[in-house]
């Protein structure tokens with residue numbers, strides 16, 4: 181488990197920069213945890229505090245019950261063997277082949293030639309680069325370079341892998357294949373993965389939980405599916421908007437929506453579903469119970485990994501009393517719901 185307790189980081193210079201202002205986070209073993217934020221939010225500083233490449237100004241970094249903040253440099257070097265890291269620009273050694281790049285950390289710890297040969301061969305297979313082992317980095321695509329970076333990071337058998345904007349220099353297709361590889365590594369080897377990114381699509385693709393950081397402060401954290409379906413902070417709402425359109429479609433917005441119920445007006449409702457609730461026959465049961473008509477104006481179903489979520493915009497027609505009763509019923513169902521307003525009948 182990774183526990184960050186009240187981490188602050190101030191960079192001293194001509195003007196002091198308070199990059200982290202009291203960050204508290206717990207990352208469980210085996211999860212893929214995303215940290216999202218805009219440029220300058222403090223993401224890199226935060227991830228570098230986890231392996232103490234950057235020493236926090238105050239607070240504690242506790243990994244598997246060991247407090248890294250109290251360790252000497254020698255103790256830290258030993259501890260970092262359990263924490264691999266990959267970078268946006270790969271940081272490969274250009275004068276070494278793929279094989280020798282992956283072997284490098286093993287050479288540093290004095291592993292035998294045979295052990296290196298075996299380990300590197302296994303890692304090459306894991307990342308799908310066996311046929312490229314004698315190439316130099318300049319002969320590889322971005323995606324292949326990142327695969328080398330991943331293999332090198334795994335050479336010391338870490339139980340944590342930190343990814344600092346690891347897919348930001350890659351095209352969408354290559355990003356997808358690298359994220360699939362990371363997911364595979366997480367599932368096969370049980371490695372905890374921490375992903376720093378400014379792209380919500382990356383979070384949606386592979387993270388179990390996410391925290392959003394702005395101005396050195398964690399604004400919100402939670403399960404990805406919860407945050408996507410019900411973001412609380414403005415920062416998270418903005419990020420969610422970048423991958424899911426929760427705005428009212430223009431045609432609906434133009435219907436002349438009012439705030440208050442009135443005779444001759446129908447109720448405009450947004451229903452939010454996730455997981456098993458996606459199968460709830462909401463519309464049919466409202467129609468049956470309250471003898472109303474329900475018309476579906478807009479719908480969108482998406483998947484976060486294997487979990488479905490989505491929303492429907494419906495109009496509930498009938499008397500004001502029927503509409504109110506129908507919504508009372510909907511509110512009790514295990515789905516999200518909100519009245520968006522009222523629209524003139526026969527809109």
Ligand SMILES: Nc1ncnc2c1ncn2[C@@H]1O[C@H](COP(=O)(O)OP(=O)(O)OP(=O)(O)O)[C@@H](O)[C@H]1O
Nearest residue numbers: 191193197199217218219220221222223224225226
């Ligand atoms: N070594 C440093 N010295 C002084 N200020 C720094 C240093 N490193 C980062 N900062 C400042 O700390 C703040 C947070 O930077 P950080 O790199 O952690 O943000 P980020 O979210 O990773 O941004 P980006 O996505 O642009 O890399 C910024 O204002 C940055 O200018």
